[in-house]
Amino acid sequence: MGIFDFIKGQFIEVIEWLDDTGSMVYRFPVYDNAIKMGAKLVVRESQAAVFVNEGQIADVFGPGTYTLSTQNMPVLTALKSWKYGFNSPFKADVYFVSTRNFTQLKWGTTNPVIMRDAEFGIVRLRGFGNYALKVNDPAVFLKEIFGTQQDFSAENVAGYLKSVIVSGVSDLLGESKIPVIDLAASYDELSRAATDKLQSHFMAMGLWLTALTIENLSLPEEVEKAIDRRSSMGVVGNLDQYMKYQTAEALREAANNPADGAAGTGIGLGAGMAMGQAMSQMMRQGEQQQAAGNAGGQVSGSDATGASERAAQVGGAAPAPAGDGGAAAGKKFCSECGQPLAPGAKFCSSCGTKV
Template sequence: MGLGKLIRGQTLSSISYRAAEAWELAQLFDREGRRIMYESVLTVQPGQEAVLVNEGTLADIFRPGRYELTTENMPVVTALKEWKYGFDETFIVETVFVNTNDIIDIPWGTSGKLTLPDNTFGMVNLGANGKYSFAITDSAAFIHKLMGTKNRYTVEDLKGFLTSHISMMFKEIITEQPMNFFDIQGYCGEAAQALKMKLGGFLADYGITVKAMNLQIALPEAVMKAIDERAVMGAMGGMEAYAFKKQVDAQTEAMVSMAKNPGGGMNSVAGMGMQMAAGMTMAGQMGNMMGGMIQPQGGQQIPNGMAQQTAAPAAGGHRFCSQCGSPVSPNDKFCSNCGAKL
């Protein structure tokens, strides 16, 4: 076998690569010990860039398309190697295929609970998580500063690199922008944008552009309960209405507990009467707060206080004592059980 045939058997005439998985970011092309020859055909798929590396120096970058590797379209490598024309003139060059597609919905989370001082809740332990999207926009910087000497680089490699950095950035954000727990949805939106800016600035040096970022905060149960109660308070008309509701809830619970207690000397009918009386009392007092006055059919205004002083009639014409809940007759003036005025 002649020398020319031997050289041709050790050279590559076609170079192309398809990623095995969507989350593969970069892959060194396996030459299997062969050398690229003059006029070898390089095919770069959509969503890829091919970076030629010669003896550790980043050289030419090829975007999607089909290329015959000659001195005309390989100026940097040609200058580095002083490559001469001729089929048998070969040289050693590495080819790295880089994924330039948008990589979307990459999950992230803080590495542990963060302790945050708050004027309302004291010291609060919380965590955060979400998703982000990015793309490699500078293949040379990515290979030089992040991939290094690895033969393959994936999203998992990037996540391992970023986890501690994202946690630190989030902690900086909640320190710079004090959190309003009662407007957590709005805060998460602002914090996500701030985190996108911080992470984007950090990854720009590595040739990566952050395209999107979302964030949600995991709050302690006590804080979540306070937020829910604040929402109820707002729906009921403010702090006074909320405080009144809490008082009536406590009174109703106590009355129901007494009715269910066999040692309390009260039968089930009396217990039911207490619950109904509590409900009527609450309805009357809520009328005070919301309307101020009760408007009868004739148009005459009757103060709510007068309406509350009378025992409310129940279905069937019966009434219940507003003090003890015992049933009373329609014509009774006083409760036969506790003596309260009806």
């Protein structure tokens, strides 16, 4: 083989990229070898080939098979100042860009996002989810993101994109004014709104945000506990029925654990019964006060006999009913509810008023 055959063998005649690395960008290894004018360029589906001359982006080729010439490389021809019909080898950097959809990329908040909620005040939210993207403009992407690296994966740009997404989602949550208690029911709507909001940022980098999913927005533990308490109050509903249910549950637990749970169950049962009695007494007092008020209104329009009876009750002595004057003469009645008082009592046994 002669020297000219050896030199001819160093010229690159086929330029292609068999994408099996998962990279977004691959730099074809031209190095010091020159590309032969008339070489074959193979660009597969979901690929684009970009020719760069001394750091300046020149011609971009979509899917297809090309025979390189001055006719289909107009920008590079102008940059090189080639004359029409130039047939000598040339040097240029060739980058293959994958235009397929890159999915299952993760985003998440490193620090909690502070937002104002109408019901709970200032709260801190954490969130995470997935997103997908593809290269929309290979030339812009190479210029803005890639630089001069040998190859490039979606993970290389994930850190920056994550900050862009978190910023956009945080801004969207503040603008939406959705109560934190209703956020879980709005994940789909928020995901679509976030995609639309962030699209212009991705396009400025030559990318297209094909999907964004909000998987979870979590609240601090103390806020979640407050929501749980509020839910429990709503579930309780009828307090009387709830106390009966609690009592039955306590008895069942005591039956299942006669040794270990007897003391604790007794305390809990006693507290529940005391609460029930206290509330029952409060309701009874309210009814008695209402009845006393109604009775007072009736007395105010009565005759002198009714007035004397009211005066006797206020004074502590009740008038003797007809036919039983001796037995009833010593009885006293409560000035608050009108119920008879036990002999020597210091408090009314019905309403608790001090005598």
